Amino acid sequence: MDYFAIASILIVLSALFSYINVKFLKLPITIGLMLITIVFTVVVVAIGQFDDTLLQSEKELISQIDFKTVLLDIMLSFLLFAGALHTNFNQLKIQRGPVLAFATLGVITSTFLVGVLTYYLFIAFDYKVDFIYCLLFGALISPTDPIAVLGILKKVGAPKNLEAKIVGESLFNDGVGVVVFLTVFSIAKAPNVDVEVSEILKLFGVEVLxxxxxxxxxxxxxxxxxxxxxxxxxxxxxxxxxxxxxxxLAHKLHMSAPLAMVTAGLIVGHDTVRSSAMSEVTEAYVDKFWELVDVLLNAMLFIMIGMEMLVLTFELNYIIAGLIAVPLVLLSRYVSLWLPIKFYAKKLQFIPKTNLIMTWGGLRGGISIALALTLTQDMQRELFLVMTYIIVVISIIGQGLTVEPIIKRITNRQD
Structure with a gap:
């Protein structure tokens, strides 16, 4: 199947499932499309017990898509630019301190905590997994997914200062998270080779800065x-x-393309730039064009995530580990945010229970799955891939559906 055929099928499914969501479910696009795709895939699997023609076709489609390359090297830059273009720059500037702390210290702390907790989880179940691989899992699951977060927050109506923290963190922490992942990955890939601190700093400097x-x-x-x-x-x-x-250019220079696109999008979307560089007509067309790109790529992405379940190895112990890991990951995120929030709470206006909201609103998505797909078989790839998929699905559907009432309940109490 060629690239045009794959893209055509994904767009047709995106149009069909989006129509069903808008007409009947009326859910945020990220949640609705993932839910519909999972139900569709389950139905296809059930039909496949009698006639596997459609099942084999769907498996062939998803197996020919290099999810990691499509998301990290192609889609992510478009989606982050579109998201940054419509981000409130002034609020982000005010909240820059906690945003940077969440995206750096928060990701590193969460990586370590998830690694330690999952390591002892495996010990409790008498399942031997090296600590470095657990740390690798912590690195890939700690960054919140900006695509999922932006899609949900569009309909939540959160206070602007809170939205700036969540969106700002999610826009920047994936770049930091990828650097942390690559560093741990290099250690795990060659455990007998010493990794110099200078090499880590160089990687961070080139990629992030x-x-x-x-x-x-x-x-x-x-x-x-x-x-x-x-x-x-x-x-x-x-x-x-x-x-x-x-x-x-970023890929050629080994720099972080996502961070480059976030930064460029924030500049182009800044009010001063808009007023001095764009006419009203141009501004309207630029906004509408990137909104359409955002919606289309989001639709295709979450359909691919939903269909990924067909190529996973769902063993019972993998599923149990994934379900237990959900609260462990949430706990790690809560603890990792505690210090930055405590430090900045006196300097900036934080609404009550900011940590709880940011923990529950910090959704995981396609980036974690893409990073999990880069693991080798020696790194317990199938185990961590299933665990990651379970966390992502529960995060987007479970947390995504409940974050709005939680925010409204807390902010209404404040009022």
Whole structure:
């Protein structure tokens, strides 16, 4: 099956499932599409017990999609630019201290805590897994997924300062999380080779700081080009070129493309840039174009996540481990956020139970699955892949459906 056929099938399914969601379920797109896709896949599996034609076709489709490459190297840059473009820059600037602390200290602390807890979980079940592999699992599951978070928060109506913290953290912590994952991965891949601290700092500097620096440059160039003309068609193409060309350049320079796109998107979406570089017509077209890209890619992504269950090895002990890991991951996130929140609570206005809301609202998504797919068989790939999938599904459907009433209940009490 060629790429055009795969893309066509995914878009057709996206249109069909999106219609069903809007017409009948009326759920946020991320939740609705994942739920519909999982139900659809379960029905296909049930039918496959009598006639496996459709089941084999779906398996063939999902097996030919390189989920890691499609998400991390292609989709993520578009989705992050679109998300950053519509993020409240002024609120993010105010909350920059806690956002950076959550995205760095929070991710590192959560990685260690998840690693330790899962290691002792396996010991309790007399299942031998090396600690370094548990730490690797902690690294891939700790970053919150900006795609899932942004999709849910659009309909939640959270206070602006709280939304800035959650969205800001999710936009930046995936880049940091990938660096942490790659560092632990290099140690796990060659356990007998010493990893120098200088190498880790260099990797962090090139990936994270280099990515942010490249994003600043791309954003500035985009701003200057858009300011020099008044043609909405060309200006939309310029923003598209920024994402595609910028991502390609970031990969060539071994910099973080996601962080570059977040930074560029924040600059292009800044109120000052909008007012000085875009006419009202251009602004409307740029916003609508990237909203459409966001919706389409989100739809395709969460359909792929739902269909991934067909290629997983669902052994009973894997499922049990995944279910037990859900509260362990939530506990680790709660603890990892405690210190930054405690430190900044006196300096900035934090609503009551911010930690609880951010813990429950910190959804996991496709990024964790993509990172899990890079594990080798020696690293307990099938075990951690199933655990990750279970956590992601429960996170998006379970937490995603309940985060809105939790936020409203807490904020209403405050009022």
């Amino acid at each position: 280099g990515g942010i620096g490249l994003g600043l440059l791309l954003g500035y160039i985009t701003y200057k080009l858009m300011r020099s003309i008044d043609n909405y068609e060309v200006e939309v193409i310029i923003t598209l070129a920024t994402v595609m060309g910028g991502s390609l």
